[in-house]
Amino acid sequence: MLFVKNKNPLVSLFIAVCIMGILYTSLSMMTSFQTTEEELQPVFERGNIFLPVEGVAPFRDKYKENKNIEVYKDAIEKNRKVLEGAIRKEYMGYASLNAKWSAAFMAPIQYSGVLMPVKAIEIIDVSDEWKFDWAVVKVKLEAGEILVHLVDHPEEIIKGEVYFLDLFYLGKVKGKNGSQHHGIAHRLYLLPDKGVLPKERSDEAAFEKIVDEYSLPFETRRISSDAFQHFLSKVQTEDHRKIEPLKGVGYAQLMDSPNRYRGKVVEVTGSLIHYVKRRLSGAHIKPGMEFYYECYLLDSDRLEYIVRSFDIPQDVKPRDIFHAKGYFMQRTNFHNRMNKVTWAPLIIAMDLEVRTEKPFGISSAERIALILILSVLILIFIVLVFLKKKKTTRSRGPLLKVKKPKTK
Numbered sequence: 001m002l003f004v005k006n007k008n009p010l011v012s013l014f015i016a017v018c019i020m021g022i023l024y025t026s027l028s029m030m031t032s033f034q035t036t037e038e039e040l041q042p043v044f045e046r047g048n049i050f051l052p053v054e055g056v057a058p059f060r061d062k063y064k065e066n067k068n069i070e071v072y073k074d075a076i077e078k079n080r081k082v083l084e085g086a087i088r089k090e091y092m093g094y095a096s097l098n099a100k101w102s103a104a105f106m107a108p109i110q111y112s113g114v115l116m117p118v119k120a121i122e123i124i125d126v127s128d129e130w131k132f133d134w135a136v137v138k139v140k141l142e143a144g145e146i147l148v149h150l151v152d153h154p155e156e157i158i159k160g161e162v163y164f165l166d167l168f169y170l171g172k173v174k175g176k177n178g179s180q181h182h183g184i185a186h187r188l189y190l191l192p193d194k195g196v197l198p199k200e201r202s203d204e205a206a207f208e209k210i211v212d213e214y215s216l217p218f219e220t221r222r223i224s225s226d227a228f229q230h231f232l233s234k235v236q237t238e239d240h241r242k243i244e245p246l247k248g249v250g251y252a253q254l255m256d257s258p259n260r261y262r263g264k265v266v267e268v269t270g271s272l273i274h275y276v277k278r279r280l281s282g283a284h285i286k287p288g289m290e291f292y293y294e295c296y297l298l299d300s301d302r303l304e305y306i307v308r309s310f311d312i313p314q315d316v317k318p319r320d321i322f323h324a325k326g327y328f329m330q331r332t333n334f335h336n337r338m339n340k341v342t343w344a345p346l347i348i349a350m351d352l353e354v355r356t357e358k359p360f361g362i363s364s365a366e367r368i369a370l371i372l373i374l375s376v377l378i379l380i381f382i383v384l385v386f387l388k389k390k391k392t393t394r395s396r397g398p399l400l401k402v403k404k405p406k407t408k
Contacts, residue, residue: 052079
């Protein structure tokens with residue numbers, strides 16, 4: 001080997017460093033050909049605030065520790081008047097769909113004034129307790145409880161029903177009963193059980209609006225909103241518990257023969273790389289039912305799937321193992337972080353659950369640790385070989401020079 005034969009230790013060290021650099025680059029390329037959740041997780045940006053700044057400011061002032069909510073009554077009243085004359089289509093453009101309430105409750109000043117649409121777990125009318133000139137309800141969310149000041153008082157709150165709110169988070173206030181989170185909403189929307197999206201007259205009619213040929217331009221191959229809403233409606237209205245998915249159908253079959261499996265029920269298990277909440281457009285969609293989740297899953301063969309669902313399990317985190325059962329709709333593509341087009345099957349999920357299995361793939365932290373361990377092992381090997389070579393040379397002793405006899 002060159003770094004062993006060379007007598008100059010600096011040259012040997014330089015060659016060893018070069019070899020480790022090449023190994024590091026090779027391993028990085030081998031383990032990062034698929035995007036990981038750490039690289040795709042979006043950074044929250046608050047953006048514009050629809051509510052008046054002077055109305056939000058008292059809640060964002062962290063130095064105020066007033067014991068009485070009456071101090072904030074004027075600010076709440078200003079926000080209520082703004083929402084009272086507002087059009088939902090206008091202020092929904094300010095919504096932060098991927099902001100999490102757990103993060104808002106942890107950092108109330110940062111999220112104060114942000115519109116975060118939410119589905120309520122439980123609602124309790126506490127208007128009599130607060131004795132304001134408007135309705136106040138205590139809303140139980142996944143992250144905790146929040147007091148919501150309503151513009152329109154509902155005639156009746158039905159226990160056990162699911163409600164939706166276009167909820168503006170105001171902030172956290174210290175009161176006589178301790179610190180409480182406050183928000184403001186226009187009204188409570190009762191979520192329907194079924195029939196929220198229009199359907200095509202048949203699956204075949206929906207198939208006619210799907211274009212997913214490889215040879216067509218990128219703009220032509222966009223996902224059909226009509227076909228997507230058709231399958232979302234099927235997921236919500238049909239009893240799919242007894243529907244058995246096709247066996248032995250995976251990535252290769254769906255991508256090679258999309259027309260054969262289009263509209264069929266398939267299943268996929270994969271590690272969650274990334275998910276994002278999106279909103280359907282259209283005036284015919286009822287409030288609260290225009291949202292869906294788009295999940296990117298990576299199976300054990302490192303093949304990617306896109307799964308769309310009305311809802312996802314609570315407290316999901318990157319690299320959780322998801323099992324999805326749903327309708328295969330089409331082949332689709334997207335630009336990855338290398339600005340290259342990646343193709344993946346699109347599945348409209350009827351069932352989406354988290355499995356307690358070991359995550360697929362390798363995370364960034366594991367990748368760095370693997371490269372460091374291999375680099376250290378190689379360095380140790382180089383040192384051992386060098387020391388062995390040096391010891392062997394010393395054991396032989398100095399070479400005697402034999403003088404050649406002089407020839408006459």
